[in-house]
Every structure is written in structure tokens, then in C-alpha cells.
Amino acid sequence: MSRASQICCWTVLLLTAAGPAIAADPPDFNTDVLPVFRKYCNGCHNDKDAEGGLVLANFAATLKGGDNGATLVPGRSGDSRLWKMLAGSLEPKMPPEDQPAPRPAELAIIRAWIDAGAKAPVGKIEGLVTPTVRPTAPVREPVTSLAHAPNGRWVAVARPNAIEILSVSEKKPVVTLTGHTGAINEVGFSADSEWLIVAAGEVALAGEATLWKTADWSRAKIFRGHRDALYSAQLSPDGSLLATSGYDKQILLWDVATGQEQKTLAGHNDAVYSLAFHPAGKLLASASGDRTVKLWDVASGERLDTFSQPAKEQATVAASPDGRLIVAGGADNRIRVWEITQGGKEGTNPLRYARFAHEGPILRIAFSPDGKLLASSSEDRRIKLWETASFTQVAVLDRQSDWAAALCFSPDNHRLYIGRMNGELEIVSVDPRWADSKSSLKRLTEGSIALIPASDRPLQEVAEQEPNDTPTQTQLLELPATVNGTFAATAAGDPDLYRIDVKAGESWIVETNAARNKSNADTRIEILHADGAPVLRALLQAVRDSWINFRPIDSSQADVRLEFWEEMDLNQFLYMNGEVGKTFRAPQGPDSGYQLYLNGGKRRCYFDTTAVAHAKDEPAYIVEAYPPGSGIVDNGLPVFPLYFANDDDDERELGSDSRLTFTAPQDGAYLVRVTDSRGFGGDGFTYALTVRPPKPDFNVSIGTKNPKIPAGSGQRLSFSVDRIDGFDGDIQLEITGLPAGFTAETPVLIPAGHLETRSALHADGWAMQPSEQEWSRVEVTATAVVRGQTVRKPLGNLGEIKLEKPATIRVFLQPDDSRYQTPDGGLVIAPGTTITALIRVERHGFDGDVKFDVDNLPHGVIVDNIGLSGVLVRAKETERQIFLTARPWVPATERLIHAVAQTQGNQVTPPIRLTIRGTTELAGP
Structure with missing residues (x-):
């Protein structure tokens, strides 16, 4: 009789007879009973949350009972407290009324098992019973984890059912380690190479961590305590503590010497996939499916900080060898880098970098032992190398044959080991130049004005000579010159081309005057090679993808709502559909966008691009500019070519007239093409084109x-x-x-x-x-x-x-913490830190709200944490503490600053000197 037929018989008998009904083969605890408990009971009756002292997660605990003693009378379900509560004949009924209850067939299984004597399970492991699948062809198990012994002797290659220990010197296996419960998910060596730690477990049942002694590869200790499979097990640097985590959302800390559980670190709301000890051993980082990375104090078990910037699940976390950084990656395709302070307290661990890393979810990251490189792998089947001075991508390996779920470096930093899901293991040589290769790429700022002397001849004025509509029909201009032209009325528009002969490195200002002279023309200018091909000005590599949210923007607006703005920085170029702006100020509160640089109250553009309107949800990118021909390493985001062209002046000074700065890439002839941007022409569509040397x-x-x-x-x-x-x-x-x-x-x-x-x-x-x-x-x-x-x-x-006459209030800006005060009564702040100051109001008849701005802060220093109301001293109050935060890149400087009241005559506080120190001994907040 099949198992399904037996259950059906139990159900019918129990519903039609008063006495017990026992099938020929009674239910088995592991196979039949435990799945019912797991489905309806284990949420409250488990090893961690044993309500009423009752645990139904295994046979021994079920038989033991709870605070009221045994809940089972083997052979007599009617006298068993457990059965009566399930059947509803004894209060309180279980499960509670608001929770799902077992179906009749499931209740029949429980009753039949009790009436059959509540016998011990037949299987060795109380868990899921899965069918055996036998492959029809040879199958190589996937590599799930890799670890290189710090002493250089071994590499551990983990597969779901075994760990192969390879001898590095002999280049062959020396032993295979088996016998773990469930699938193996992670391996790692202790700092002294004396232990191998293994994380494994049975899904939905139990996790298991094992210590293997590398001296003879004997199994030393086993740590069990999780209610689901383990994904990570990490030894502290001194080997005294073991941290484990898994699908049950828990992090457990174990005393290695005694094998006893010390602490439970609870706070994640989803599986904890990865753990990393800080090199000093006092902090632990965890990455979770709840989209966060958390930082924990190992001694107290206290959660120190939660990094909530990730947009999706985080799968992997690592600490830099110098202990300065925590790096994580996951399903949102990004690598994020946080700088960790000594104590790791909340709010003191800023996000330093957020790099778009892969076109698919990130599987694994790994630091080189010297900390100069970071390797990352992804579901896009790419492996990338990043230098860690600025986390710039420096190398991309050939596309992998399958996902690379495992990575590790050799202790000498010269080799990268790669384990793939198709079972392949590969060793790749690491080029030592990668760690310094960022310096080989010269980044552009906005273009520069050349110092090469241009012609000192007077500006000559000439008239347009037709035909000049194609690269083979051009009018030569002797520079510097102004040419007066007209767009003819034609169906296809009238492009006018002028040839200029210039030397490499020379810069020329090319501009039009049309709208300012009341012409109907709306000009556009371009620089072409002699054959008519556009001249490449720069390559814009996207390093951060985003989009415009909340609302569209017009061609003037400087406040832009951007997705992922928290991971952007000031003075970065923002590319929006051909336009390049520059970030000036981060959002100041929930009703604020990213402020771009302005000129004359309008959005300022860079590289002679033109401001246009942009729709909501339009893609936007943070970009870095490089000269043409730069060896840009592909990072999965677009590279936008930027040509010498301009529609409306990017400085917003010439209206709809055009202006650009052209720096010749080499000696030769170039073409200046002038068109009406709409293709219009005829009487009244006149223009003056001027090509002249710059006069800064x-x-x-x-x-x-x-x-x-x-x-x-x-x-x-x-x-x-x-x-x-x-x-x-x-x-x-x-x-x-x-x-x-x-x-x-x-x-x-x-x-x-x-x-x-x-x-x-x-x-x-x-x-x-x-x-x-x-x-x-x-x-x-x-x-x-x-x-x-x-x-x-x-x-x-x-x-x-x-x-x-004196106003009804007087206002003051002053220090409020001696740690941030200079001897002359000023303020001092270190880059990358936050300090406090005090705004004080003396009231002489005015008791209302007083709102403030703070002027003359160095760029990169902001008034932080201002909220919806800004810097506000409320009615009848006399002071308000403010927070000043300096970005890490703010240079050493001194500046007189003041606060300005937005009422009662807009008074200014007496000046106070703000000092930025490159290095400081301030304790910090």
C-alpha cells in the first residue's frame, strides 16, 4: 500500500470510528509527523521560541513535553494533551483560531502515530525525505566555496557533498572530507591555518558548522543550533570565536574552546548569507536578504549600525585586511564600500563608494591579502578586479563558462582561484600592475583652455560664399574671423561649412550671434574632420545608473530628483540624454532634490552640451570623462561619445545662440558646420559666426x-x-x-x-x-x-x-562642544566627520520662529540633519544645535562663516572662523 493510500485510510477510519485506527504501517515521525509540526506548530514551538516549554522540532523534544509535563500518552491519543489541544477538546485549542489549522488528513496522521505507540523515527536524520535522483551521465558537482590556507599549503574546494583539499606544492588532492549534514555552502581557514571551518546544513531543518584539524584532517568539533541551513561560518582572527549564520535569520556566536553558544545576534529580517570579522576581531559584519548590511559588537552582541543603502538582497560581505573598510554586494548589481570607525558606532561609518559592478546579481567578493585588489563575480558570468584606493575597475576576465560562485586569492596575491557552478576550478594569474593601473587613465574635468599662443592678427570680417553645403564645398576662413551668413530656405535645411586650419593643442572659441541680433535663426555649431566625420571630444563612462523620479524637469531647473542619490557625491558629472550637468549640493531633506550648478538662475551645462527638458523616469548617469582613445575598462554601463557640438550656449549667457571651445587634437584642416537647429531658412535667418582665440x-x-x-x-x-x-x-x-x-x-x-x-x-x-x-x-x-x-x-x-535702530532680535553662531573649538573661539572639523555648533537668538520683543541659512561654508561642508523645517529656532526658544558635516575630499582651508536669520531684517551673526584640517586628533562624535 502506498503512503498516500495509507493516509487516506487513516483519515476515513478516524472519521468513522470512536476507537483508535492503526494502519498496517503506522506513520513515521520523520516522514509523516514532523512535516505537519513544521507547517503548523514550529513557528512557536522550536528550539528558540519554546512556548510553554514545548519543542516540536524533533522526536526527543516532542516526547519530553513542556512545562506541564509530557504531552503524549503513547498508544492512547484520547488521553494525550497534545492530541486534545489539536482536536479542540481541551483549551487552549492549537493552533490558535487566527492561525492556519491542520486539515483532517493531517490530524489523522498525528492521531495514528500516537495510537501506534508514538514510536521513534526510522530515519537517522529527522528531516526532509527527498527522492534519490540518479544521473544518466557523469556529473561534476558545482564548486560552492573556495579557501586558501594562509600558510600557502592547501586550497579547500567545497562542493555540496564533500570538500577536496588540494596540495599547492604537489598540485594534487591530498584528502576528501565528507560526512557533513546537508549541503556545504562555505569553507574557510583559520588565520594560523590550523583549522578548516565548514558551514553546511539541511534546508528547513538544521545548520551545522564543523571544525577540521588540518594537522591530520580529523573532524574535531561540530556546532549545531540553527533551525535551517548555514550559509556562512567564520572564525575570529584569534580563533577563539565562531560566528555562524543561515536561512533562519539568526547569527550565533560560539566559544570554540567549549563548543557552547555564547550569543544570538538577532536583527535581520531575512536569511543571513555572509559574515566577515573585522581584522581586530571586535566587530562582525553581516549581509542579508533583508537588503541590509549590519555591523555588530562581538563582545556585547549589540548591533552597532545598519547600512540600508542597498536596494536588493545582499549576498556577500568582506572586510579589508587593514580593517578600514567593509564591502558588500548582492542582487542590485552594486559594490558598496563603507569606512568603519574604530568603535563602529551608528552614524559614524559613512558610505564611501557605490559602484555599479555587474549586469547581474553579485555572487561573491574577495580581497587580495595585501588589500590592494578586490575581485567580484556575478550571474552575468563576469569576474572583475577593482583597485581599492578608489574602487575603480581595472580588469575584466573572459566571460566565464558558468557562474563563479567561489573566489579566493593566494597568500602572495599572485593568483586568483575561481570555482564555477559547472564544477570547474581555474587559477588565474594576477597582474601586479592592476593595483596601480587607475593612474594610467587621465580623467578630464571640463576641458581646458590651451596656453599655446594663437594668431595675434586682428579679427577679419567676411561674407558667406555659396556653395558651402558639403565637405567638398567649403569656405576657407583665415583665423581669427567673423563670417556673416544666411540660412537659405530649402526643404532639407541649409548647412553652411567653413574650413579652418589649426595646430594640435590650440584652443579656439567658436560662437554665433543670431538671436541677440533679432534674427529668426536658432543656430547649432559642430566641428567636423575634413571628410565630414564629427570630431570626438571625450568619452563619458557611466559609473552610476539612476533615473529622474518624482517629476520631470525643464531646461532651466537645477533641482533634480534622482534615484540612488545617497550614493552620489558633489562635483560629479550627471549625464541626462546628451546634456552634462554637475552636482552641486545633495538633497537637504525629504522635499528636496539634488541641486546642480547654476548660472544666472538656470542649470549650467558642461563640455558645451545644451540644457533640454527631461521626462520623469528618464535614465540618468553619473559619468567620468576621459580623452578619446583612453583604454576604458568595460563596467557594464554605457560609454557615451561626446563630440564638439553646441546648440545653446552651455553657460546660459547667449540665449539660443551657440558657443563652444574647440581644442584641436592634431594639426590639420577642420570644418565648422553651422545650421538652424530646426532646419528653417529664408529672409531674416541671418547669423554671424566668429572663430577667435580665447581671452580668459x-x-x-x-x-x-x-x-x-x-x-x-x-x-x-x-x-x-x-x-x-x-x-x-x-x-x-x-x-x-x-x-x-x-x-x-x-x-x-x-x-x-x-x-x-x-x-x-x-x-x-x-x-x-x-x-x-x-x-x-x-x-x-x-x-x-x-x-x-x-x-x-x-x-x-x-x-x-x-x-x-537695533532689531528685536540678535543672532549668534558659536561652538557648543570644546572638542570642536579652536583657541580663538572658532570651529574645527576634519574631512569625513560631523561636528556640532550652536545658533543662539537673543529676543528683544520678537518671540516668533526664526529660520536660518549658514553662509560661506567651504564646498563639501553642509548643514546636516535639518529636516523639513530647515534650521529653525522655534517660537520663544533661544537656541538650536546644528550639525556640520564635511565630505572626505574637502581640502584643508580656513573660512569665515556666519548664519543669516530669515526674519526681522535678515540679520547676520558675527563671523566665526571654520578650520578644515587634513588630519586631526579630534575624538569626533
């Missing part, structure tokens, strides 16, 4: 004239710069000649690449209203170095400043 320069304007200053307070001053022909250096502003009782924050800096800065003018409480003549003596001067020459430009004065 700058003009600074004062944005705040004739300020009104309350006595004993201050007012903001603003300055903006027009950068001309590519000048991008620092500009220093000085304010001198102020009347008695008045001071200014001076000098102030407009940093390279930026277009504005702020200062403040302060009036002492005893200051008197100066005369107009006294104000006329104030001088504002801008100074910069342009092409090696110091250029000073007087900007005039500040106009006539009016002194007003």
Missing part, C-alpha cells in the same frame, strides 16, 4: 548695494562672477576703507569653478551713521591669477549704507 578673464559684480544695517548687527553681502573664455580659477575679494564702527568679513573667496560668494557687513552697537563721503572711500577689489598673471579689478564701493 573675469568680471565680478556686487549683488548687495546700499544695505540697511541694524546697530549691533550685520547684513549679508553677495558677489557673483562672470567667467570669460574658460577662466576657472580662484578669485579673492577684499573690502577696505570702512568707517569706524563698521567691519566686514574680508577677504572672501569665490572658489575655482564657482560663480558666487557671500560676505557680511557688521555695525558695532556704538557705530554712528557715516557720511556719504565716508562711504565713498570704501573699496572692493577682486584679485585672481589668469594665465600666470595676477589681475586686480576694482569693483567700486558698496553704495551708501544706512544705519538703523
Whole structure:
């Protein structure tokens, strides 16, 4: 009689007879009873959560019973407490009413087993009974894990049912280790190479970790305690602790000497796939299917931090050999790198890098022993190598024949071992130059203005000569020159081509004047080779994929909602459908987007690209720019070619007219093609095309004239710069000649690449209203170095400043923690850290809310954790603590900063000096 037929008979007999009914072959505990308990009972009655002291996860515990004694009377189900609670004749009924209950056929199995004597199971392992599948052809088992002994003697190759130990010197197997419960998922050697640790287990039943002694390959200790298969087992660096994790969401810490469980680290909400000890042994990192990586204190078992940036399950985690970094990867195809502080406390372990790594989920990552390289494998069947100074991809191995689920380096860093799911094992030589190969790629910034002297001839003006519509029909321009042309009215549009002869490295400004002269033309300019092919300007390699979310943006908007913005940084190029912007400020609160650089209130573009509108969900990429011909290593994301072309001026200064900077890649003839971007032409579609040498320069304007200053307070001053022909250096502003009782924050800096800065003018409480003549003596001067020459430009004065009566509030910015205070009362911060400061309000009649901005922070230093309300001192309150965070790349500098109140006359706090130190002995928060 089949097992299904027996169960059917038990069901019929139990439903029709008052007494017990026992089939010829009664149910077996492992095969028939335990699956019912696992389905309906083990959620509350297991080794970890034994409600009422009752465990139904194995035969011995079931027979033992719970807090009320034995629950079974073998041979008499009617007298058995367990059966009566399942049948509902004894309260409380189990399972509870709100939980799924066993079906009649399943209840019949339990009753029949009890009435048959509640006998011990026949099988050796209380678990799942699976059919035996016999292959019809030779099958090589997959490689699930690899480990190289630190002493260099052995490589452990794990397959589901055995571990093969290979001798490195003899290049052959020395022993095969078997007898593990369930499938083997991970192997690893102790730091002293004396132990091999194995993680295995039976799915949905139990996990098992085994220690093998490498001296004679004898099985030393077995650790059991998990209720599901183990995925990871790691020995602490000193070998005293064992950490295990698996599908049951638990992390257990074991004392290796006694074999006893010490702690349970609970906090993950899904399977824990990978563990990594910090080299110092005090911290443990875990990667889970709940999309997080967690950091734990080994001594206390306390969760120190949760890294929640991943978007999908995390499958693998590793600690750098120097203990500075934790790296993880998983189903979202990305490698993320966190920098770990000594204590690892929450909020002190910033995400340093997030790299799009593979086109499929990441299977495994592994550090080289010297920490200079990281290897990663993926379901895309690629293996990639990353240098760890900046986690830049440096090598891609040939596409693998199957998934590479196992990776490990040799102790000398010279070889990478690869284990595949088709059972293959391969050893690849590691090129030592890979660790330094990033330096061979020269990254572009925005393009530079060449210092090669161009022609000093005067600009000549000529008229367009038709035909000039094809590369074989062009008009030669003797540079520098302006040519006046007209787009003819034709069905296909009228492209006009002009030939220029230039030398390699020379830079020329190519621009049009049409709309500014009230022409109907909307010009577009391109630089072509003599045969008409476009001239490549740069290669833009995407390193981070994203998309525009929440809402579309127009061609002016600088606030862009981007997916994965947390993993972006400031001063990165953002590519959106042909347009290149640059990230200026990260979102400041939940109702804010990434701010891009502005010019004149509109989104600024780079590499002479043109701003256009972008739809919601349109792809966007963080890109790095490289010169043409660079040996870019494929990372699975697009590489966008960028040509010399422009529709509307990227600086947003010429309206719809065009301008670009062309640097010749080599000597020769090039073509400038001018078209109407819509293909229009006819009378009124005129233009002037100018090709001239660049003349880098700058003009600074004062944005705040004739300020009104309350006595004993201050007012903001603003300055903006027009950068001309590519000048991008620092500009220093000085304010001198102020009347008695008045001071200014001076000098102030407009940093390279930026277009504005702020200062403040302060009036002492005893200051008197100066005369107009006294104000006329104030001088504002801008100074910069342009092409090696110091250029000073007087900007005039500040106009006539009016002194007003004291305001109803006074505001102050000051230190609030001696750790971050300098001897002169200023603030000091180290790159990559967060400090606190205090904004204080003296109220003299005004009790309402006071909202603040903080001016003149160095780029990369932000006011952090501001929330929806920004920096706000609430009504009737007098102070607010603020947090200042510096990005890791912020250079050492000093800057006078101040806070500005957004009410009661917009007063400015007295200045305070902020110092950025490259290295510091601050304890930090």
C-alpha cells in the first residue's frame, strides 16, 4: 500500500470510528509527523521560541513535553494533551483560531502515530525525505566555496557533498572530507591555518558548522543550533570565536574552546548569507536578504549600525585586511564600500563608494591579502578586479563558462582561484600592475583652455560664399574671423561649412550671434574632420545608473530628483540624454532634490552640451570623462561619445545662440558646420559666426548695494562672477576703507569653478551713521591669477549704507562642544566627520520662529540633519544645535562663516572662523 493510500485510510477510519485506527504501517515521525509540526506548530514551538516549554522540532523534544509535563500518552491519543489541544477538546485549542489549522488528513496522521505507540523515527536524520535522483551521465558537482590556507599549503574546494583539499606544492588532492549534514555552502581557514571551518546544513531543518584539524584532517568539533541551513561560518582572527549564520535569520556566536553558544545576534529580517570579522576581531559584519548590511559588537552582541543603502538582497560581505573598510554586494548589481570607525558606532561609518559592478546579481567578493585588489563575480558570468584606493575597475576576465560562485586569492596575491557552478576550478594569474593601473587613465574635468599662443592678427570680417553645403564645398576662413551668413530656405535645411586650419593643442572659441541680433535663426555649431566625420571630444563612462523620479524637469531647473542619490557625491558629472550637468549640493531633506550648478538662475551645462527638458523616469548617469582613445575598462554601463557640438550656449549667457571651445587634437584642416537647429531658412535667418582665440578673464559684480544695517548687527553681502573664455580659477575679494564702527568679513573667496560668494557687513552697537563721503572711500577689489598673471579689478564701493535702530532680535553662531573649538573661539572639523555648533537668538520683543541659512561654508561642508523645517529656532526658544558635516575630499582651508536669520531684517551673526584640517586628533562624535 502506498503512503498516500495509507493516509487516506487513516483519515476515513478516524472519521468513522470512536476507537483508535492503526494502519498496517503506522506513520513515521520523520516522514509523516514532523512535516505537519513544521507547517503548523514550529513557528512557536522550536528550539528558540519554546512556548510553554514545548519543542516540536524533533522526536526527543516532542516526547519530553513542556512545562506541564509530557504531552503524549503513547498508544492512547484520547488521553494525550497534545492530541486534545489539536482536536479542540481541551483549551487552549492549537493552533490558535487566527492561525492556519491542520486539515483532517493531517490530524489523522498525528492521531495514528500516537495510537501506534508514538514510536521513534526510522530515519537517522529527522528531516526532509527527498527522492534519490540518479544521473544518466557523469556529473561534476558545482564548486560552492573556495579557501586558501594562509600558510600557502592547501586550497579547500567545497562542493555540496564533500570538500577536496588540494596540495599547492604537489598540485594534487591530498584528502576528501565528507560526512557533513546537508549541503556545504562555505569553507574557510583559520588565520594560523590550523583549522578548516565548514558551514553546511539541511534546508528547513538544521545548520551545522564543523571544525577540521588540518594537522591530520580529523573532524574535531561540530556546532549545531540553527533551525535551517548555514550559509556562512567564520572564525575570529584569534580563533577563539565562531560566528555562524543561515536561512533562519539568526547569527550565533560560539566559544570554540567549549563548543557552547555564547550569543544570538538577532536583527535581520531575512536569511543571513555572509559574515566577515573585522581584522581586530571586535566587530562582525553581516549581509542579508533583508537588503541590509549590519555591523555588530562581538563582545556585547549589540548591533552597532545598519547600512540600508542597498536596494536588493545582499549576498556577500568582506572586510579589508587593514580593517578600514567593509564591502558588500548582492542582487542590485552594486559594490558598496563603507569606512568603519574604530568603535563602529551608528552614524559614524559613512558610505564611501557605490559602484555599479555587474549586469547581474553579485555572487561573491574577495580581497587580495595585501588589500590592494578586490575581485567580484556575478550571474552575468563576469569576474572583475577593482583597485581599492578608489574602487575603480581595472580588469575584466573572459566571460566565464558558468557562474563563479567561489573566489579566493593566494597568500602572495599572485593568483586568483575561481570555482564555477559547472564544477570547474581555474587559477588565474594576477597582474601586479592592476593595483596601480587607475593612474594610467587621465580623467578630464571640463576641458581646458590651451596656453599655446594663437594668431595675434586682428579679427577679419567676411561674407558667406555659396556653395558651402558639403565637405567638398567649403569656405576657407583665415583665423581669427567673423563670417556673416544666411540660412537659405530649402526643404532639407541649409548647412553652411567653413574650413579652418589649426595646430594640435590650440584652443579656439567658436560662437554665433543670431538671436541677440533679432534674427529668426536658432543656430547649432559642430566641428567636423575634413571628410565630414564629427570630431570626438571625450568619452563619458557611466559609473552610476539612476533615473529622474518624482517629476520631470525643464531646461532651466537645477533641482533634480534622482534615484540612488545617497550614493552620489558633489562635483560629479550627471549625464541626462546628451546634456552634462554637475552636482552641486545633495538633497537637504525629504522635499528636496539634488541641486546642480547654476548660472544666472538656470542649470549650467558642461563640455558645451545644451540644457533640454527631461521626462520623469528618464535614465540618468553619473559619468567620468576621459580623452578619446583612453583604454576604458568595460563596467557594464554605457560609454557615451561626446563630440564638439553646441546648440545653446552651455553657460546660459547667449540665449539660443551657440558657443563652444574647440581644442584641436592634431594639426590639420577642420570644418565648422553651422545650421538652424530646426532646419528653417529664408529672409531674416541671418547669423554671424566668429572663430577667435580665447581671452580668459573675469568680471565680478556686487549683488548687495546700499544695505540697511541694524546697530549691533550685520547684513549679508553677495558677489557673483562672470567667467570669460574658460577662466576657472580662484578669485579673492577684499573690502577696505570702512568707517569706524563698521567691519566686514574680508577677504572672501569665490572658489575655482564657482560663480558666487557671500560676505557680511557688521555695525558695532556704538557705530554712528557715516557720511556719504565716508562711504565713498570704501573699496572692493577682486584679485585672481589668469594665465600666470595676477589681475586686480576694482569693483567700486558698496553704495551708501544706512544705519538703523537695533532689531528685536540678535543672532549668534558659536561652538557648543570644546572638542570642536579652536583657541580663538572658532570651529574645527576634519574631512569625513560631523561636528556640532550652536545658533543662539537673543529676543528683544520678537518671540516668533526664526529660520536660518549658514553662509560661506567651504564646498563639501553642509548643514546636516535639518529636516523639513530647515534650521529653525522655534517660537520663544533661544537656541538650536546644528550639525556640520564635511565630505572626505574637502581640502584643508580656513573660512569665515556666519548664519543669516530669515526674519526681522535678515540679520547676520558675527563671523566665526571654520578650520578644515587634513588630519586631526579630534575624538569626533
